[in-house]
Amino acid sequence: MLQPYRDVLARPGAPAFVATSTLARLPMSTAGIGMVLAVAQLTGSYALAGQVSAVFVITQAVCSPQLARMVDRYGQRRVMRPALAVAVLGLALVALAAALGWPAAALFAPAVLAGATIGSYGSLSRARWSALLRDDARGLHSAYSLESVLDEAVFVVGPVLATVLATTVHPVAGLVVALLSLAVGGWTFLALRASEPAPHAAGPGGTGTARHASVLRVPAVAVTVAVFVAMGAIFGAIDVATVAFAEEEGAPWAAGVVLAVFAGGSLVAGLVYGTRQWTRPVGQRFATGMVVLGLAVCPLAVVGSLPLLAVVLFLAGLSIAPTLINGNTLVQAAVPPGQLTEGLAWISTALGAGVALGSAVAGARIDAVGAHGGFLVVVVAGVLAVAAALGAGPVLRRAGTTTRVVDPV
Numbered sequence: 001m002l003q004p005y006r007d008v009l010a011r012p013g014a015p016a017f018v019a020t021s022t023l024a025r026l027p028m029s030t031a032g033i034g035m036v037l038a039v040a041q042l043t044g045s046y047a048l049a050g051q052v053s054a055v056f057v058i059t060q061a062v063c064s065p066q067l068a069r070m071v072d073r074y075g076q077r078r079v080m081r082p083a084l085a086v087a088v089l090g091l092a093l094v095a096l097a098a099a100l101g102w103p104a105a106a107l108f109a110p111a112v113l114a115g116a117t118i119g120s121y122g123s124l125s126r127a128r129w130s131a132l133l134r135d136d137a138r139g140l141h142s143a144y145s146l147e148s149v150l151d152e153a154v155f156v157v158g159p160v161l162a163t164v165l166a167t168t169v170h171p172v173a174g175l176v177v178a179l180l181s182l183a184v185g186g187w188t189f190l191a192l193r194a195s196e197p198a199p200h201a202a203g204p205g206g207t208g209t210a211r212h213a214s215v216l217r218v219p220a221v222a223v224t225v226a227v228f229v230a231m232g233a234i235f236g237a238i239d240v241a242t243v244a245f246a247e248e249e250g251a252p253w254a255a256g257v258v259l260a261v262f263a264g265g266s267l268v269a270g271l272v273y274g275t276r277q278w279t280r281p282v283g284q285r286f287a288t289g290m291v292v293l294g295l296a297v298c299p300l301a302v303v304g305s306l307p308l309l310a311v312v313l314f315l316a317g318l319s320i321a322p323t324l325i326n327g328n329t330l331v332q333a334a335v336p337p338g339q340l341t342e343g344l345a346w347i348s349t350a351l352g353a354g355v356a357l358g359s360a361v362a363g364a365r366i367d368a369v370g371a372h373g374g375f376l377v378v379v380v381a382g383v384l385a386v387a388a389a390l391g392a393g394p395v396l397r398r399a400g401t402t403t404r405v406v407d408p409v
Contacts, residue, residue, distance in 0.1 A: 004142035004275050011132050013195035020192065021125035022150045023185025027118065027178040029158025031091065032057060032355065033239055033259070034174030036363075037166040038098040039107065040243070050240055050363025052094070052107045054356035057236075059115030061352035065214075067119045068345035072338055075199040076124050077190045083117040084186045090114025091179035095172040118182065121189060122151055123344035126328065130340055131197040138277060144328050145274020148321045152270055155263030163243075163256025200338035215343045220283070220334040223392035224327050225350040227290055230385035231323070232354020234297055237362035237381055238262065238313070239355075241374025244366045246306065254306050262313035263320075270321025282326050282333075283396035289323030290389035294382040300375040330396070354381075 009015055032053045039049035070079045093110030096102075129143040162174030215221050239259065246255035278285060296316035303309045327347055335343035358381055365373030389396075 002275070004139075005146050008129075008133065008139050008143045008146065013192065014129075014132065017125060017128050017189060017192050017195045018146070018150070020185050020189035021121045022154065023181050024121040024189050025151070026154055026158055026181035026185065027091070028122070028151070029155040029263075030162040030174055030178040030181070031114070031118075032359070033159055033243070034162045034166065034172070034178050035094060035111070036240060036243060036359070037163065037174050038095065038171045041166065041171040042098050042101065043104070045367065046240065046244060046363045047367045048104055050359045052111050054360040055108050056094075056111040056115040057352045057356035057359070059112045060118055061349040061356065063116040064118075064120050064123075064349050064352070065342055065345045067117070068123060068342040069339070071124070071127075071199075072341045073199055076127075076196050077193065080119055080124070080186070081190050083119055084182070084190065086116075087114050087118040088179050088183045090117065091175055091182070095175040095179070098175070099170070099172045120345050120348040121186065122147060123341055123348060124189070126332075126344050127197050127341045128195045130332065132195065140332075141277065141329070142274050144332070145270060145321075145325050148324045148328070149267055149270040149274065151324065152263045152267035152321055155259070155266070157260070159259035159263070160256035163259075164253060167253050215331075215335045215339050215346060218334050219395050221331055221343060221346060223395045224286070224330050225346050227286075227385070227388045227392055228327060228347055228350035229354040229357070230381060230388045231290065231293065232351035232356075233358035233381035234293065234354070234378055234385060235351070236355035236358025236360075237374055237377040238297070238300075238358075240359045240362040240366065241300075241371055241378060242309070244374055245309065245371035248371050249306055251306065258306060258310045258313060261310045262317045265314040265317025266320035269318040270325065273322045273325060281397065282329050283398070286323060286326035286330055287389045287393050287396045289319050289326060291386050293319040293323060294385035294389070297378050297382040301372075301379045303375065
């Protein structure tokens, strides 16, 4: 079953950029929850914790596509090395401000700094795959599936690591994990020059300075991004509500375990999904997966124990990785050459915007009525996700009838 993954990983340079990008993307699952854990434990306010995390994620959502456009024009290393240094500094300042009890306002500025420059290493890695497998559509499907599996592996390991460290060592320990993994993984990834896609030298004299219209003007990209916002809201609300529910149950350490189970369901589904070739149009598969996820989270409204919560989240997680794989494939097939990294970054941006919205709203409801208020936010987000997927159905069906491999060079 794993042979398709072995085949793509046998390509020159692939194991190195996959391993280092995986380490660099660990902050996806540790930075946000690390901020929630640190701020909530040190201030006693889930609302403030959700707001700081939301500011970080929203800034990342706004700025990542702009960084990606620059990457497409100038190259990954040239753009992301300076950005990496600033992002590490921003995370360090958030941790310091929380640990030293600085005023609440002092938490937001470094969160903005980190979010604006952290970028999306998953998008950078997928762009390298597209350069490496430009003539191999079957291999690209397996590679994108592998990327989604690795994303979920990060979400299995990250929350557990961040939560255990934050509850047993120090409240800011989860943030320290995020900044160290970003610094080491990001710097090593960007040092791998051989697998880096060449920038698109579309300007006069091959300078790569030509300007392109935003990929959001492509209908398939626009609707995919809209659906992913709803998906992200589900994730954000689940993160905050799970932390609060575990605390109410007297087992704050269990939040990371339950969130890891959630991601584990997605990991298993993605691993299996990537070994098969599908004949049904990818747009239809994407819409179906989103509807299934939206409906699967509705039982959270009546969950009454941590074991039951873990079961519901595992089952809901089974639809995540396939939906992410199909969404990335749709965008990869739809964007013009030279804007691949930007297109893929919009997926992360949409998820990030949704996460920020979901975590902020859920945090406020938790402060008002308790953890189940947060789970009700999840249910509402699930209903909106179903509505968004069904509403986008006609465009997704047209977009998914054919796919093409974008030449990223």
